[in-house]
Amino acid sequence: MQQPLVLIGHGLWLQMATAIVARHLQPFGYRCIALELPAKIKEPAAVACGPELATLCQMLGLPLQLVLAKAQATFSLGSQYQSGENRWFVPFGHYGLNGSAVEFEQAILQLLQQEPDSKAELFSIAAQAAHQGKFALAPANRPDLAEALSYGLHLQSAEFAACLKHFNQQLGVTFLSSQTVEIDYSAQGQISSLQLDNGAVIPVGYCLDCRAEPTADEASRTVQLFSAQDTTVLLQQPYSSVIQTSWGWLVRLPLQQGSHWFSQCTDPTADLPKIKHELQQLTGQTDWQNYTKQQPVECQPWQHNHLRFGQAAAALDCPLYNGLTALQYLLIRWLDLLPNQSSCPATALMYNQHWQQYQSEVQDFLHLHQQPLATKTGQAFARLGRVLSTETDAIKAGQWFGLMQGLGLTPELRSMLLAKRTETEIQQGLRQVQQQIARLVAAMPSQIDTLNRCLQQLSH
């Protein structure tokens, strides 16, 4: 490919995309150009990233300590849900200590039926650690714990973007900025060049478009967003909080200094003052910001040499699922296929089909939050206690299971693969795991200690 890869957009999404692309392609001598455009949508002040971020930082060679320091980040082992009196934890990591243990979740479900007061999270090391304010990276001599202790981060968006921009500049990325961009297309529908407000023309091999706002010709829906900043410091909370409201869900992301609340409402008839009132009651915060955004509904990201990653990711972006995670996925899967030609329709088609699967898995997860039994996934769980197989890791197995059992879906049928095991056998097996988890968690440091150690390592 002769022409450069040009990334366009703004803020965190542009910087993240640029970092991934530039780092991947730097060893191959690629030239990347990042074109910064003005933001049309207000970026949320904080974001929650899943376990992909840690892997990504490692791939980028971006020290975790640096991210923690620069972006005021805290760790996240998952989310603590609250719906009325009901509380439960949805971990990123799997339940039990051995990810391939056969029918482990089924054993938990059987126990819960026998002992309704018991809780699934007793068998999740992430949940146990989270409740005790503990956090540790899986030690090098226990790689088997890495999955169960999968973690994400809560970060301050603008600071994280700045940190990535610095990283990108060091990688030699050319940064341009413009108030506007004009896209020139060839007769075949390819983007041939971009024109900036100063008249400069940039030739384009591939245009990686990280803009989140839908174009006029794309279907979109109106979303009301609410956010508030809270000064309470929650360092004993290595997790996000998710609270059910009358219109949906409210999410709280703790940072090193204070925390941020987010919620969104998609019902066009919603009574906004009533929502604000409920938000105030739930959080004690009075200073709620409310703004409207147009959210793309769906998007085929790969169209000729125009990769509409921003729009595709934005179609999923909401307080319960961060679009940044989707953006990372889109980029990495695309880089896996990096074509040498600007037109490869079959590859684009397959890629877009794969993206549809990712998208539908996330949407399914989000629908579960609204009407669990209206989804096939919820119905299958309520009948058989099984999480359906997925084609991607958009949502981790622990998250599916944690959410559905927490929402109160209890299976009608028992696992036949456990039918020959006695109740006592199953209970004993589970208790052993529970004790092992309890011992491991007892020896774990608090999130505060881990954070301090990480930050000290950086200053040394």
Added chain:
Amino acid sequence: MEAKQRIVILGGGTAGWMTAAALSRYLPQHGYNIQLIESAQIGTVGVGEATIPHIRQFNQWVGLDETEFMQATGASYKLAIRFRGWGQANSDYYHPFGLSGEDLYGLPFHQHWLWLQQQKAARLEDYGQYSLAVLMAQQGKFSRPVADLKDPASAFNYAYHLDATLYAALLRQHSITQGVEWLDGKVTAVAQHNNGDIAQLILEDGRQIDGDLFIDCSGFSALLIDKTLQTGYDNWQHWLPCDKALAVPSEKDPTPPSYTSSKAIAAGWQWRIPLQHRTGNGVVYCSSYLTDSAAEQELMAGLEEKALAPARALRFVTGRRKQSWVKNCIAIGLSSGFLEPLESTSLYLVQIAIESLLQYFPSNPVGDIERELFNQKMQLEYLRVRDLLILHYKLNSRPEPFWQYCAQMAIPDSLAQRLEMFKETGHLLEYRQGLFQPASWLALYLGHGLQPQQLDARLGALDPNQLQSWFSSYQHQLQQMVNAMPDHHQVLQHTELVGAAVAPAFSLYGHRG
């Protein structure tokens, strides 16, 4: 006390006994009564002897010890399928149960290999030469794989060639020990409840067998799922036009290869499956292009050992039952569909059906959800296998009219898109559900000599000499490993030579796969 749930399995072929062995292993006798009816008068299809690695997990699952199993079924080890004459008349490649090479610079190995080929690198070997499984298969060696992912020996897996009749007998013995009731009798009528559920099977001698759940393993006759419940059939013959087979056993090969052989003939292909005590042979052919007598001539001429019996003729219609689970009846095995044995996948499909049945095991009465999930799962599995089989035919460039038809026929969109993508960029997109990952698709694409128009954009930045040295030393390392392995035929006699047992990986390609 609740009444026991009565499960009736109709059919005592491999599918019936695999089902009986697995259900009796997991369902407690106090809650379930399992009966299996077969008819000695009708007999079984008697073929189905080449497998893929998943069978190891099945055997472990039902509690069969490998040594006992190998002895009881006269089994040999299988590392690959060798395809001769596919593509062009002189082509010869392996589809191994293993990966080739390693990812380099974040790019898949095959991209480098194709690129070096384009650069006309002098010491570049055939793609298969970078696969441990292929080298072992070619050189008649065998040793068990390992689980340590750093070791190249974790990048392959193995299956078996087995005697289908002996395997069914072994599973029967196991099932009966686990409480399965075995009945010999021919079902002549089926009684249904008002809602269409099957209520009872009526045998020729007048016995009436009541059940709550019926598993149709009656083979091609599909007595319950089709003759009774009239589930339709998706006919795939326009994509996979072979419709007949002839099977013949021949004497044993004293040094049996550790691969299944598949050799293309004028209008189909010939198989060779080496067991410890005999060799299984047969042809699969298209009767519109090859007469029965010509097919038999081809078969007999292609035998490497003396035939032990006359050839047996079989007919089939490639395709799949529209639903595998209808009402209270689940079809497993040939009753649920037929895909020719080119990739030895039928017993795998039986295994997947059994596993899914256990995962989605119904209460009495059956619920729609488990039925729907099971049907979706089986449909996906069939389609994935189907597409790869079609690819074998589609990619050929042989001159015979049958092959010309196959090369020109329209193919399913799912396959056409996958194929086009490879042709464009040489890249593949893997899927998680269903059999055959990129390694298998690649074995076929490259085995047939398919050349992508372009390769990954990053390759141009690499130094071909450096890459070539890596290739050479990697290949050398694999060859050294193979040199140190025992011969396959020795291992069959001296089980202590086979290497330490490791838990089977549920992948065609071993723990790394």
